[in-house]
Amino acid sequence: MNRLVRSAVFAGFCLPLALMGIEGLGGRLGANPIANLMNRLGFWALFFLLLSLAATPLKMLFGWSSPVRFRRMAGLFAFFYASFHLTTYVAVDQFFDLPAIAADIVKRKFITIGLLAFLLLVPLAITSTDRWVRRLGFVRWKRVHRLSYLAAVCGVIHFVWRVKADLLQPTIFGVVLAGLFAVRLFSPRIPRSRAAAGGALSEGTAGP
């Protein structure tokens, strides 16, 4: 059953990419398929990053513990979509025009901060395994993984600085992120879950 639920969630997280693939094969990505893909991949990267950050606040607010079980998966999907987003920019949009890419990174602050957001996700993806939790120790591992908040802030700013005029979507992301921060900062501490069998990862804690 547990396995079944996990597979279903995994499939659901793959859905946006699958849709893009189906539309691409059917020639239905519109007049500018490259921009279409890049925008959507970026949107979903930020979506899954915020989803992963929502797990603990949801538990604190409503006592829901199941989202925590999918937090790591959501975080890895954020990295996965962000990787595709960046790859589309480098390999398709710019077609490896390295001088142009370098100039973009130096001169365009929305690209600088977007790249920073991605780079922050890299160590988090690498250390996402149980083995790395053990190697670092849970407390230190958690501290490292707070970088995900910084990555999300950079991601939202990247989006805000990119749009021409319509700030609706980036504003929604920003408000949700601020709300998640607020829950963590202002919620009364809930008792640290007993360091029970199953380990910190699958159980998850509210954190300090």
Add this chain to the structure above:
Amino acid sequence: MSLSLARSARSDGGPSLPPLPNLKKGPFSTDERQNSFEDITHYNNYYEFGTDKTDPAANASAFPTRPWKIAFEGEIKNPQSVEVDELLKWFPLEERVYRMRCVEAWSMVIPWVGLPLGDIIRKLEPTQRARYVAFTSRLDPTMMPGQRRPVLDWPYVEGLRLDEATHPLTLLAVGLYGRVLPNQNGAPLRLVVPWKYGFKGIKAITRVRFVEKEPPTTWNRMAPNEYGFYANVNPEVDHPRWSQAKERRIGEFFKRKTLPFNGYADQVARLYEGMDLRRSY
């Protein structure tokens, strides 16, 4: 993706809109491959109908474009309000195949149908004081759902210097691919200034006013450091947030180099002699 790119390269007329008869082939047309009717009508920046590129096609179909009056006023000897179908009879309609370069660094080749704005202006007889032309678009939040949110300062306004407005390249477009202009492309009539970024091409025009001073323009008011009054296509002057050196022609994979004045330098560069185009962007 290759499939959709192949699809983009096809060109065809729109099936449902009435054809415009007696078209004269106008000067200055490019023989570059034209973008398809499908792409030209489903990739639009027309925030009055939504900010997504596909929103205008989805939301503009019910927009009423007849009857439609356009008011010519200000510093002219013959101010008047004209019904658009009357205006179409003032001069023979011309087909002009122009490159269109968006400030977002993509471009298309579009077979417009329209009237040279200069012919209209000469008929209106500007006074000695007329130095600029100010255009105003329709304000109608009921039929233009994008105007219900303050994404831009509505109604959309644009402007040209009088010599730009009377330049033979400048077109008041009323059609596309030999047929009546689709709503999502700015029906019933819109401005086409092919050497400037696309946002200068104000759509659904209701008022044309001849004035002494440089009129305000919508994107310039929104972000003056990003969008200038002149907005001439210029690969040397980047948008603060992205390069303007290259562009993606819709339907093509590799970016191409952007040309000064969008390739119309021979026709228009003289209009700007002695001006610093880095400052007057």
